[in-house]
Amino acid sequence: MTITEHTELIRRFADDFTALQEAVLARMNGICAPEIAAALEHASLVGPITVALAHVDVLARGAVRRAELSAQPPERLRRLRAHARRVRQARSQAVAVCKEQRARRLVGRSRPVDMLELRVARMSSPAAFAEALRQELRARGLPDGTPQAPESDLVAA
Numbered sequence: 001m002t003i004t005e006h007t008e009l010i011r012r013f014a015d016d017f018t019a020l021q022e023a024v025l026a027r028m029n030g031i032c033a034p035e036i037a038a039a040l041e042h043a044s045l046v047g048p049i050t051v052a053l054a055h056v057d058v059l060a061r062g063a064v065r066r067a068e069l070s071a072q073p074p075e076r077l078r079r080l081r082a083h084a085r086r087v088r089q090a091r092s093q094a095v096a097v098c099k100e101q102r103a104r105r106l107v108g109r110s111r112p113v114d115m116l117e118l119r120v121a122r123m124s125s126p127a128a129f130a131e132a133l134r135q136e137l138r139a140r141g142l143p144d145g146t147p148q149a150p151e152s153d154l155v156a157a
Contacts, residue, residue, distance in 0.1 A: 009039035014048065021052040028053075028090045043101060050098045053091040060084035 013020040026032040027040055040049065064080045072080075122129045 006035070006039050006042070009036065010042045010045060013039065013045055017048075017052065020045070020048055021056060024049055024052045024090075025056060028086060046094075046098050046101045050091070050094040053087065053094050057084070057087050057091050060087045 013023060023032065023036050023040060027037055032040075039045075060080070060083055064077070064084050067077045067080050121132075
């Protein structure tokens with residue numbers, strides 16, 4: 001499969017939540033096509049996969065609860081519980097991968113912060129910007145009450 005086809009699958013999964021959810025469930029159950037599995041490994045789908053698994057987890061738990069409250073045969077209840085357990089395990093793995101991806105993004109930014117981004121952040125949320133600036137200054141060892149710090153220096157770091 002070519003990169004273009006992977007890109008099309010990734011775009012489709014990003015746009016169609018149901019298709020993403022079905023692909024994630026197929027991968028979880030081991031019946032996923034190799035090209036779909038390769039597309040699901042893309043870093044941009046880490047967050048959406050976690051959301052899809054959270055949604056499936058809620059649905060699976062609801063199905064188990066409904067089966068417990070109704071007169072379902074024990075075998076049906078066992079299958080539903082096993083499915084819910086597999087979904088929970090897949091969800092916890094997806095959450096761990098998502099946290100790892102977020103940590104990588106925060107530690108190694110691929111590009112420096114743009115001055116325009118700083119201005120937008122300062123204008124849209126001045127209190128949050130001021131607090132983030134104070135924390136950054138403290139992290140650099142500057143005392144509280146430092147009157148003004150050049151923002152261009154913060155961009156370089």
